[in-house]
Amino acid sequence: MLYRLKTDFRLSIITFLAISGLVGISPFAVMRFVQGDVLAGAVDLTIMFSVTMCMVYAWVTGDTARSGLFMAVVACVGAVTSGAVVGEAGLFWLYPCLVTSFFLTEPRYAVFINLAAVIALMAHGVAFSSPVQMWSFAATALVVSCCAYAFAHRNESQRERLEHLATIDPLTGVKNRRSMDEELAMAVASAARTGVSYGLVLLDIDHFKKVNDQYGHGVGDEVLRDLVALIEKNIRRSDQLFRFGGEEFVVLMTGVDQTGLRTVMHNLQQIMDRFLKHPGGKVTASFGVAVLKTGEDPESWLARADEALYRAKASGRDQIVYADDGVAGETAAEIA
Numbered sequence: 001m002l003y004r005l006k007t008d009f010r011l012s013i014i015t016f017l018a019i020s021g022l023v024g025i026s027p028f029a030v031m032r033f034v035q036g037d038v039l040a041g042a043v044d045l046t047i048m049f050s051v052t053m054c055m056v057y058a059w060v061t062g063d064t065a066r067s068g069l070f071m072a073v074v075a076c077v078g079a080v081t082s083g084a085v086v087g088e089a090g091l092f093w094l095y096p097c098l099v100t101s102f103f104l105t106e107p108r109y110a111v112f113i114n115l116a117a118v119i120a121l122m123a124h125g126v127a128f129s130s131p132v133q134m135w136s137f138a139a140t141a142l143v144v145s146c147c148a149y150a151f152a153h154r155n156e157s158q159r160e161r162l163e164h165l166a167t168i169d170p171l172t173g174v175k176n177r178r179s180m181d182e183e184l185a186m187a188v189a190s191a192a193r194t195g196v197s198y199g200l201v202l203l204d205i206d207h208f209k210k211v212n213d214q215y216g217h218g219v220g221d222e223v224l225r226d227l228v229a230l231i232e233k234n235i236r237r238s239d240q241l242f243r244f245g246g247e248e249f250v251v252l253m254t255g256v257d258q259t260g261l262r263t264v265m266h267n268l269q270q271i272m273d274r275f276l277k278h279p280g281g282k283v284t285a286s287f288g289v290a291v292l293k294t295g296e297d298p299e300s301w302l303a304r305a306d307e308a309l310y311r312a313k314a315s316g317r318d319q320i321v322y323a324d325d326g327v328a329g330e331t332a333a334e335i336a
């Protein structure tokens, strides 16, 4: 739970706002009912119920885009209704709503929601004691919205940049090991939920140290980039490639069974055999392949692929070894 709060910015905002909204509004709801103002109390209760539902929906489905948008609408509609029901005192509630809209949903929706809320309150007019107060409210609401927009926009672009730095390998441009851990966990969860099968390929370039030593690191880097380009060109859009570390890569394949996986792997090995080169000749790789078993966790899945890769290296490299096969794999030359 804490992990999701730390990694999902919008979910954390939705949760924080829902909880602070509940804490902030509940004393007023109690006060309204005690004072006999049932309508205002009912408005408060409806807002509290709606924000709670938004938060629960976000946690259960992970759909923070929809729940964030709905929460922004609920908050602004609630603030406008409060202003209309209790008058001037209700106006203040719109300010936090104008700010938080930009953190809950996309700027274009937030601008629309904020404008609609301010115009609705002004058109209703009852909450204002004078035209000067009404226009002062409009002007301050505009300033607050502009500042919130600028801040949220900057925050979003910095967050995207940090996320890119944290998840993408700078040399090859593919996702790094950190992203892989998350994607494997998601694949395991999806397999348990939907029954879709997943295959994991651990690929390690053979004798890569020699390439670096003989031709320099620049050439080594070029081989890594060529390998990535070649794999990306030859896997499906739903498959994902990660740099596991150094000269080791992982391909996560979706919707493949044992037979399909063997065909894909043989094709991939053939393509590498034909096209992946360094100045002195061919570049080969060893592969460890494991299909996710029912109820298996990501660690054991990866460990089985790693063990298969170890066997591929140990039995002469340039091999594909399937976990739990118990036999050595085939070289590209044997398949051809």
Ligand SMILES: Nc1nc2c(ncn2[C@@H]2O[C@H](COP(=O)(O)OP(=O)(O)OP(=O)(O)O)[C@@H](O)[C@H]2O)c(=O)[nH]1
Residues within 6 Å of the ligand: 171, 204, 205, 206, 207, 208, 209, 210, 212, 216, 217, 218, 219, 220, 221, 224, 245, 246, 247, 313, 317
């Ligand atoms: N050019 C380049 N080399 C890298 C990079 N990351 C790791 N390496 C090199 O990859 C080499 C890996 O060497 P080893 O672990 O001995 O593996 P190997 O030579 O491929 O031998 P086997 O895997 O046993 O076939 C080392 O020389 C690392 O310096 C990188 O980003 N660029």
